[in-house]
Structure formats: C-alpha cells, structure tokens
Amino acid sequence: MEDYLALPVLIATILLYTLYKRLTRISIADIPGPERHSFWTGNWQQLRREEVGTMDNEWRDAFGGIARIWHALGRDALWVSDPQAINYILGKSGYAFEKTPERRVTALLLGDEGIDGADGATHRRQRRVMEPAFSVPVVKAFFPTFMQYAESLCLQWADLIDGSPGGSSAVNIADDVNCAMVDTVCDAAFDYHTGCLQNAHNQLAKSYMNLMSAFGSRPSSARIVFDYFTEYLTPRFVAALYRNLPIRGFAKLRHNRAVAYTVAGELLEQRLMGDLPGTAQLGLMDVFARATVSPDANSRMSRSEVTSQMRIIMFAGSETMTNTLTFALLELARHPEYQHRLRAEIRAAEKDVRARGAEGIALADVEAMPFLQAFIKEVIRFHPVAPYLYRRPMENDVLPLSTPITTRSGKVIREVPIPKGLRLVLSIPRFNSDPTIWGEDAHVFNPERHLKSERNGPTGFGLYANTMTFGAGVRGCIGWRFALYELQAFLVSLVSHFDFSPTEDIARLRREHAGSMVAMLDGETEKGAQLPLRVSLAARD
Numbered sequence: 001m002e003d004y005l006a007l008p009v010l011i012a013t014i015l016l017y018t019l020y021k022r023l024t025r026i027s028i029a030d031i032p033g034p035e036r037h038s039f040w041t042g043n044w045q046q047l048r049r050e051e052v053g054t055m056d057n058e059w060r061d062a063f064g065g066i067a068r069i070w071h072a073l074g075r076d077a078l079w080v081s082d083p084q085a086i087n088y089i090l091g092k093s094g095y096a097f098e099k100t101p102e103r104r105v106t107a108l109l110l111g112d113e114g115i116d117g118a119d120g121a122t123h124r125r126q127r128r129v130m131e132p133a134f135s136v137p138v139v140k141a142f143f144p145t146f147m148q149y150a151e152s153l154c155l156q157w158a159d160l161i162d163g164s165p166g167g168s169s170a171v172n173i174a175d176d177v178n179c180a181m182v183d184t185v186c187d188a189a190f191d192y193h194t195g196c197l198q199n200a201h202n203q204l205a206k207s208y209m210n211l212m213s214a215f216g217s218r219p220s221s222a223r224i225v226f227d228y229f230t231e232y233l234t235p236r237f238v239a240a241l242y243r244n245l246p247i248r249g250f251a252k253l254r255h256n257r258a259v260a261y262t263v264a265g266e267l268l269e270q271r272l273m274g275d276l277p278g279t280a281q282l283g284l285m286d287v288f289a290r291a292t293v294s295p296d297a298n299s300r301m302s303r304s305e306v307t308s309q310m311r312i313i314m315f316a317g318s319e320t321m322t323n324t325l326t327f328a329l330l331e332l333a334r335h336p337e338y339q340h341r342l343r344a345e346i347r348a349a350e351k352d353v354r355a356r357g358a359e360g361i362a363l364a365d366v367e368a369m370p371f372l373q374a375f376i377k378e379v380i381r382f383h384p385v386a387p388y389l390y391r392r393p394m395e396n397d398v399l400p401l402s403t404p405i406t407t408r409s410g411k412v413i414r415e416v417p418i419p420k421g422l423r424l425v426l427s428i429p430r431f432n433s434d435p436t437i438w439g440e441d442a443h444v445f446n447p448e449r450h451l452k453s454e455r456n457g458p459t460g461f462g463l464y465a466n467t468m469t470f471g472a473g474v475r476g477c478i479g480w481r482f483a484l485y486e487l488q489a490f491l492v493s494l495v496s497h498f499d500f501s502p503t504e505d506i507a508r509l510r511r512e513h514a515g516s517m518v519a520m521l522d523g524e525t526e527k528g529a530q531l532p533l534r535v536s537l538a539a540r541d
C-alpha cells in the first residue's frame with residue numbers, strides 16, 4: 001500500500017470498528033427510567049444530593065426494580081433494586097462484576113493496595129489470608145473488649161450528665177460514638193490503644209473522625225464530570241491526583257494516610273520482632289505478620305499490602321459502625337416503646353447474671369435476648385450504611401428479575417441483557433425494603449417483624465437477616481460478625497445505663513449520602529455527622 005494511504009485507512013478502520021461496536025452493542029435504551037436531570041451530571045447529582053432513599057423510592061414506584069439512569073456526559077447506567085438481579089450480581093457471579101473505576105478510586109484513596117480495591121486473583125489471595133482472623137471463635141473472643149469500650153463511653157456520658165441541670169444533657173452522640181468505634185477496632189484488631197474517648201488527642205484517631213463526610217459528601221458537578229474520565233485516566237492516576245488536591249477533604253485524607261501508615265508500619269515491625277505463633281486461633285496481627293514471611297506465594301502478602309489492609313480495616317471498622325450505632329440510637333429515641341422493651345430484657349439478663357454470681361453480661365446472655373437480636377436486624381435492614389454498591393459486568397451478561405418489567409416498546413421481560421462495562425448502581429435501601437420480601441409495611445421501622453415465625457416472601461439473601469447491608473458473595477463484608485458482636489455489646493451497655501430521647505434538632509435530620517450513609521442536620525451538613533439526642537440516666541430496679 002502507498003504510504004500516503006496508510007493514515008486514512010487507519011482512521012477509516014477505527015471509525016468502522018467504533019460504528020460496528022456501537023451497532024452491535026447491547027442497548028438498554030428500551031428500559032424505562034427517569035429523564036436525564038442534566039447533560040453534565042446525568043442523574044448522579046440527584047442521587048448524591050437527595051436524602052438516601054428519596055430517588056430510590058421515586059424510581060421504584062415509577063419503573064419497578066430496575067431503571068435506566070444517566071451518568072455524566074450522556075453515558076447511560078442502570079439503577080438496580082430488584083432482589084434477584086442484586087443477588088445475581090453480588091451473590092452468585094463470583095468475580096464477573098467488578099467495581100466501577102470511580103468506586104476503585106475511593107478504595108485506593110482509603111486503602112491503596114488493600115482488599116477493598118483488589119480484584120480477581122489478588123483479591124482471592126488476600127481474602128484467603130485474612131478470613132481466619134474474622135472467624136466466629138476469633139471474633140467472639142473480642143466481646144469483652146467491646147464491652148470494655150462500651151463501658152468507657154458510658155462513663156463519659158455519665159460524667160456529662162452528672163454536671164448538668166435536670167439530670168440530662170443534649171449530646172451530639174455521633175462524635176463520641178465515632179471515638180468509641182475507632183478505639184474499639186484499633187484495640188480489638190491490632191492491640192493498639194488510641195485513647196480517643198479519653199481525649200488523648202491521638203493523631204490516628206483524630207484522622208478517622210468524620211473522614212468520609214469530609215471528602216465524600218456532596219460532590220461538586222465538576223467532580224462528577226471529572227470522575228467520568230477515570231476510566232480513561234485509570235483509577236490509580238485519579239486517586240493520586242485527588243490525594244494531592246489542595247482541598248480540605250482531600251487534605252484530611254492525606255493526613256490520615258500518613259498517620260495510618262506510620263502506625264501500621266510500627267505495629268507490624270513490633271509484631272515481626274516477637275515470636276510468630278503456630279496455627280491455632282490467630283489474631284489479625286499474627287495473620288498479617290505470618291503472611292509477610294510466608295514462603296508460599298498463595299498465602300503471602302507484601303508489607304505494603306499488609307499496612308494497606310490495616311488502614312482499610314481501621315476505616316471500615318469505624319466508619320460503618322459509627323453510622324450504624326448512631327442510627328440505632330436514633331430509632332431508640334424515636335420509639336420509646338422499643339427502648340423500654342429492650343431495657344426490660346437487659347434488666348432481666350442483669351438479674352440473672354447477679355443470681356449466678358457472674359461478673360457481668362456475657363456473649364451468651366446477649367445472644368439469648370430475642371428483642372435485642374430483632375432490634376439489631378431491623379436497624380441493619382432499615383439503615384444500610386453502605387447504601388449503594390457500584391459494579392459493572394466484565395462481559396455481556398443477562399440480569400434475572402424477580403418481578404417482570406414492561407419496556408418502553410411494550411414488551412414484558414423477566415431478563416435484562418446488559419453490555420460489558422455498563423455502570424450498575426445497586427440500591428441497598430430499596431432492596432432491603434422490597435415489599436415482595438418484607439410485605440407492604442416494609443417502609444416502617446418495626447423490629448417485631450423479625451420475631452414472627454412466618455415470612456412474607458423469599459429468604460436466603462445476603463450475609464445476614466435476608467438483607468444486603470453487608471453485601472454478599474466473594475466480596476461480602478469480611479467484618480460482619482465483628483460488627484454484630486460489637487453492636488450487641490454497645491447497645492446492651494448504653495441502654496442499660498441511659499435513656500435516649502430526641503432533641504428538637506432531630507426534625508432536621510437527614511440520611512446523607514457521603515459515600516457511606518451519615519446522619520447530618522439539614523443546613524449544617526458542612527459540620528459532618530451529627531445526632532443531638534437528650535441523654536439521661538436510665539431508671540434501675
């Protein structure tokens with residue numbers, strides 16, 4: 001071929017190939033969905049700015065369990081709440097659906113080489129190494145530590161109340177709960193004492209306070225548009241760029257990264273200097289230390305992988321727990337009837353503990369409290385603090401639906417073909433309140449539903465209580481049991497000591513989507529998490 005023809009032929013080939021891909025690409029244009037809100041930010045801004053659940057309810061009522069929505073710059077995406085479809089994506093497809101590039105940026109920002117951002121074989125290896133440290137016996141053994149920090153929080157609030165008129169005090173419980181959760185995860189997982197509750201100004205603890213609200217809340221339109229290009233610029237490049245931006249939220253993230261790696265590195269070195277134990281019931285630091293020196297490539301982790309895991313666990317174990325416990329206390333304040341019932345159950349257990357001469361409430365006691373268990377299940381269902389999970393199929397795929405939908409062209413379909421790379425937004429609040437699973441009162445907070453023996457609909461979804469709050473499948477939450485035991489300990493201690501009631505400000509409470517779901521006050525979202533409750537001493541027998 002003549003040289004001068006080479007360029008036009010190349011361009012024509014690229015154009016033809018692009019046209020071919022476009023024409024043969026599976027289209028979701030026939031799936032009903034909302035109008036595009038703006039060309040620049042699609043429906044993304046709505047989803048991020050409205051209170052969690054608002055758009056989900058609107059779209060579910062208008063379009064059913066799936067809807068075609070718009071990402072930035074005219075790119076389409078699928079919003080999914082249909083139970084079978086979500087179960088297929090998270091629970092049944094192994095690694096066939098990867099995290100979206102934008103979601104991977106968040107994972108890199110919070111944990112570099114850690115498990116949250118790892119994929120495929122790397123994820124499988126990391127998960128295999130870490131899983132033994134989250135097994136039932138290991139996590140059960142943390143219960144006394146959970147109780148100890150719950151009691152520290154109680155002492156803190158008892159001091160506050162002691163000095164206040166009328167025997168009660170309005171407390172922004174979100175801040176203190178955040179401190180307690182950082183303290184607890186650092187001690188239980190890494191034997192590291194931050195002393196946050198005692199106001200020790202520990203740099204590590206301070207760096208985790210309100211971290212997600214600082215950089216994940218209310219992204220600007222420019223950021224949503226910029227996120228669009230992550231796919232082309234690569235998540236690593238975008239994460240590095242964000243990390244260095246002179247913006248308050250990202251500066252906090254940078255500080256957190258520096259402090260967390262310093263502490264994690266020191267803890268790992270200390271652990272490596274001691275004797276490494278055998279294989280019986282290893283704690284997380286033992287597992288990590290052994291992994292760095294393992295001769296077997298399948299069970300080895302580099303030091304930077306290990307310190308990344310430590311950082312992501314400190315984050316995941318404090319951010320999600322802070323928000324979940326905060327919403328649990330909100331529901332107790334809103335429903336005095338549930339609070340009294342829970343306290344009555346706790347008093348009965350305390351009486352039993354005294355009668356048998358035991359030192360305090362043990363795990364077996366809390367496991368035998370039916371209303372406590374039902375209340376926790378309802379909090380987990382009603383307040384999924386990781387409200388949206390973002391995925392995309394690595395190949396063309398077909399989503400099964402529990403409930404058929406009617407397409408724009410009038411066809412009734414039970415399966416939705418989706419193209420490789422399509423962005424999927426999985427709506428956990430809407431999954432958790434699907435009437436086909438939970439009945440017509442799914443939108444009401446009601447722990448009683450978990451005490452009934454009969455079920456409204458299909459069961460067996462997710463890791464816990466038929467919900468998707470902890471995700472499912474190969475990437476489901478590794479810390480879900482840790483979370484539940486910790487919640488049990490804190491709820492029992494706090495409700496035993498205190499009575500919670502709403503303050504006037506609760507009328508302004510919003511469930512804000514800051515990456516995780518955070519309690520904030522309307523008009524004061526720049527202050528981060530807030531839950532002002534009135535706290536007084538609970539009556540004793």
Ligand code: HEM
Nearest residue numbers: 115116316317320324386469470471475477478479482483
């Ligand atoms: C109520 C509390 C919690 C909730 C609702 C929660 C929720 C979740 C969800 C939904 C995922 C999957 C994210 C995705 O697929 O995109 C996840 C992953 C993870 N969670 Fe949790 N979590 C909680 C507590 C914890 C705790 C206490 C820890 C550790 C101590 C923890 C550590 C992790 C880690 C390391 C991952 C990544 C797992 C992987 O990619 O294989 N979480 N969590």
